[in-house]
Amino acid sequence: MPCLFCRSNTEPADRREHIVPESLGGDDSFCAPKGSVCNRCNQYFGTTVEREALDDYPFNILRISNGIITKRGKWASMKSDLGRLSASPWKNTIGLDPKNVEIENRILSGGLDRMLVYAEPRKPVAQCRLLIKMGLEAVSFADEAFAQRDKYNAARSFARSPRRGDRWWYLICGTHLLNDDDGSASATLLHVEDRWNMLHFHIGSFDFFVPLTKEILPTDLEKLPEPDYRFVEVRV
Numbered sequence: 001m002p003c004l005f006c007r008s009n010t011e012p013a014d015r016r017e018h019i020v021p022e023s024l025g026g027d028d029s030f031c032a033p034k035g036s037v038c039n040r041c042n043q044y045f046g047t048t049v050e051r052e053a054l055d056d057y058p059f060n061i062l063r064i065s066n067g068i069i070t071k072r073g074k075w076a077s078m079k080s081d082l083g084r085l086s087a088s089p090w091k092n093t094i095g096l097d098p099k100n101v102e103i104e105n106r107i108l109s110g111g112l113d114r115m116l117v118y119a120e121p122r123k124p125v126a127q128c129r130l131l132i133k134m135g136l137e138a139v140s141f142a143d144e145a146f147a148q149r150d151k152y153n154a155a156r157s158f159a160r161s162p163r164r165g166d167r168w169w170y171l172i173c174g175t176h177l178l179n180d181d182d183g184s185a186s187a188t189l190l191h192v193e194d195r196w197n198m199l200h201f202h203i204g205s206f207d208f209f210v211p212l213t214k215e216i217l218p219t220d221l222e223k224l225p226e227p228d229y230r231f232v233e234v235r236v
């Protein structure tokens, strides 16, 4: 079968393609069928799209609050105004390596007791492309032949090689980063108007929804107020 994204018949990927990235808590039980993604696409998504998307809000902070360990065996971390933040083995506890002595002293003296997080995706194109990619792989996991249907062509090309002016959208639900949720990650397909037209991805206390065809448009947005819901319009 041709590659799910570029439709070429080139060499299949030699690595397992995790549908929910390992860096977001995905595991071996939920992988794209062997050979469904070519080596080039697999590498491209890993080194370009995924890296950019995971570095952005809310994935970056979710990785830290959910205690993710990177492929290199280190705690997931990110830069902040105060210094480097990192995941820790303790639930709802984030590590901070202050960037200078002044900040360290202010924290120790109690003069600095809160941190603001920039709660807005800065790279929505990458995040949207990652979500679509996960969605198409989830369809392929459910029914490999169905994932090859033409109705997914727009999603395929947006995920793999979006063109200037292309548009898509997704919805983020949730605002609380530290909570009692177990931090698990899952991805499911939703039926909207037809079979498998939307991906629902859940991680920690956040939910993401992304359409897999152009026909699915957002409705009743007035019932989805910010900040609990964030409708993200994406334009390349």
Ligand SMILES: [Zn+2]
Pocket: 003, 004, 005, 006, 007, 008, 037, 038, 039, 040, 041, 042
């Ligand atoms: Zn490919």
